[in-house]
Amino acid sequence: MKRFGEHEVLREISFSLGAGEFVALIGPNGAGKSTLLGTLIGLILPDSGSAHILDQDVAQPGEGWRLELGYVPQEFRGFDWMQTGELLDYIAAFYPRARRRWPDLEDWAELPRRTRVRELSGGQRQRLAILLALRHRPQVALLDEPVSSLDPKARRDFVQLLHSDCKARAAVCLLSSHILSDLEPLADRSLILHHGRLLGDWDATDRREDLRWLYPLAPASSPQDLPTTLEVLATTAEGGLLVGGWRRLSEPERAQLEQVWRSVTPADMESVFLALTSGERT
Template structure:
């Protein structure tokens, strides 16, 4: 039975576009109150996955459920629990900023704590400005405000900071985790700017060719993932997850061998074997898994 307490349950998802499988037997679950980073190179299927998750795209196999409901037939009250920020905001160009906020408020109730102006204050937009006159970064700030000012329980962000200036991006990535944890929301954020995600995300999902290559929490990566200068001893019982420049499990490439299942007792064994050993770095691990 689907769990109505789980924000997102995706099982064996398959999506074909142009005769090519863009998502191939993909399964994942998003847990309440968790900030999840969705990483992958261009063409990995991230935006397609988000489209299926939101019910904007039909699926060719598998299931996508939000709080136990099929994503393509959500009740209005369930859909109102979702806040979505696309890569770029389009439409509504004839509105003024304040007019659009007031207009959308008629269709979506704002929580009781109306004094919380976190996102309006961060965006610092002139409510009298017409949307068609806003810059790309200003439109993106508006999209974020429109998605988050109603305190959604599930926040889905597709490259939300790509068009923001450095200060706005820094402030956003500082505010988002505090805001999400204060409200108890679950967050799925897709971004190519990995440095923005390393210190804010609880969990990392890395995709390639429509499949999940790695799904681990930040703590698990820090504790159990290591980069070795050469292949590990078979007796160490480690999983080789990436060996750049070579097929996994065969020989190391220029970047060494990435392993999972490390524990402190192996530190001495690695040193005795002459291995240089470095802790798991999110950006280097992502490059090793997706190149």
């Protein structure tokens, strides 16, 4: 749990990440995503509970722990007086592996080495923040809205590059973004955060095979008539239902259900996110 004054920012959050997982952290503004990432990196200490990364308590990590982490903040600040190349070389000195450069990432960033940081555009500063955090190829990458200032092609190319590297090295990547179309094809899991609570944690297979939108075919259709194996997660003003547990149904149960409900498949990441955070959640 984390509280700022009387405001409880994080509560009842528990999840784990495995090697090679590429995970999307999604939620509306003010949901607590930045606070959660700051807690995981050790910049913010929880009021209760604990966080562990690479078998280390982030509040009391061992020597060398931070060398295996990469953190991209939502907004990059500081070092305005330095040239881009000077800053990259300065930060690289703290990470021995950064001297074994990641050429594909540097080619993607396309940063002028002799330009001062204060003269960079917003998109270039975002690329610089990404390069500073990830050039040493950390085992755990935590990224807070890293692509918000990038154009569509740069966003797509970076997310694909990050995903490929994560898979090739069995690294862990937790990426927060509002641009769900960039993450949907690649994310192994989706964590949905709202009002400081974790509302959903589905892997891609769960979301595609286990979640369904159901819409009534007749006015008499009622959620009370659904099989008990289905869990109603959210409703819409039009009477639609977001349900979990679809793959637990037998074929006869599905056939009977589809006589009174129209099934829409799959439940995409954006529709699930909007349903769970719109106030119509059950």
